[in-house]
Amino acid sequence: MKHFRLSLILIVAVILFSLSACSNVKKSGDKIEDFTFTDQSGKKFGLQDLKGKVWVAHFMFTSCTTVCPQLTKDMGDLQKAIKEKGYDDVNFVSFSVDPEIDTPVALKTYASHFEPDFSSWHLLTGYSQEKIEKFGMDNFKAWIKKPENDTQVVHDTKFFLFNKDGEVVKDYSTSNGFPLDEIVKDIKALR
Template sequence: MSASNARTASNPLTVLRVVWRLLFVILLGMSGVLLWRAFDTTSQPGSPDRLPVHQTVPDFRLLAHSGQAFGRIWVANFVFTRCPGVCPLLSSRMAQLQTRLEETDQPSIRLVSFSVDPEWDTPQRLSGYADRYSADASRWVFLTGELSVVQPLVRDGFQLAMMNAPPEGSHTSHGQPKRLEQIVHSDRFVLVDPEFRIRAYYRGDETAVVERVMRDIEILRHEYPPVR
């Protein structure tokens, strides 16, 4: 058999190997997508008329700058008043959400901002911060409290990142704040239903986050009709 004939005879095997390699790459890619979806913490759609149910937020006691309780459906985020990074953007997004809720006449929906720097963020400081974003105290509540309560609540209750544990000897004392780089927190917004079940996560820095939250609130309102 000539070399030319040998190459021709081997072509079907070569083609088969190429096909199998392509199938392997495709399957590997599909597996990667499935794993990404499984571990992605942003909102994932359920059925068109129902949101998925994540974990339940445990009961907690914290101080509100306004003293107001929050309503049946609520949206949470995590900020601190001295934050030089993403917090101004997150609070601006929450202010936009407040406006949209007012425009669509949804008084039963509450907004809740948790301070991740509670040793510095007193109710008085949070009140001043709220004024910067024209927060309506009857709708948008800012919460603070003991770090020993806030940090487990964020990490274990909301399943989100938070780090506010400075090295030994560098803790807040005599009213002096920690260094800002010692405070790390999530940029997520969280949609919570009346049973304290988390129904969706959102990236707070996304341009479309307000519309996404509004869409999902409308879905939840069908599960939990508003009480006027």
């Protein structure tokens, strides 16, 4: 009887694990702090505007000479893929890590090269360097640092997926390429 019970528990555990593996999206419960910043149109935009929506975020800056153009292209590709699926309620947020340089006009000009739909993609600025560095660490566990006497900001290159409750449910490394299909699949599961 003892072996039967142990076998039954093991079988149930394997089934539950298999079912949970169907979708990698898990509710983490880590909510992002409330924020209101300025978007590429010079309008206030914040967490309240994202309430009840699935959204994806990342960090970038317009004078970046390394990864940011690719990250921004990836965000544009993701937005296009989501629109093709007909998911109208998904938003995209790019936080500038160089707010002193990245004015709303600079952000809009920069993003225009990636064919954005600004109705659902918001590039944010309007805070201090200290604020974005703290905001990134506190809410994303993302390291951001602008070295003195350097135009290049060191920052995290992950993409972050949020559910409709404003909770981070998953992050995606871009070190081995952009996981577009995985993010689209996970967004579908959250809708």
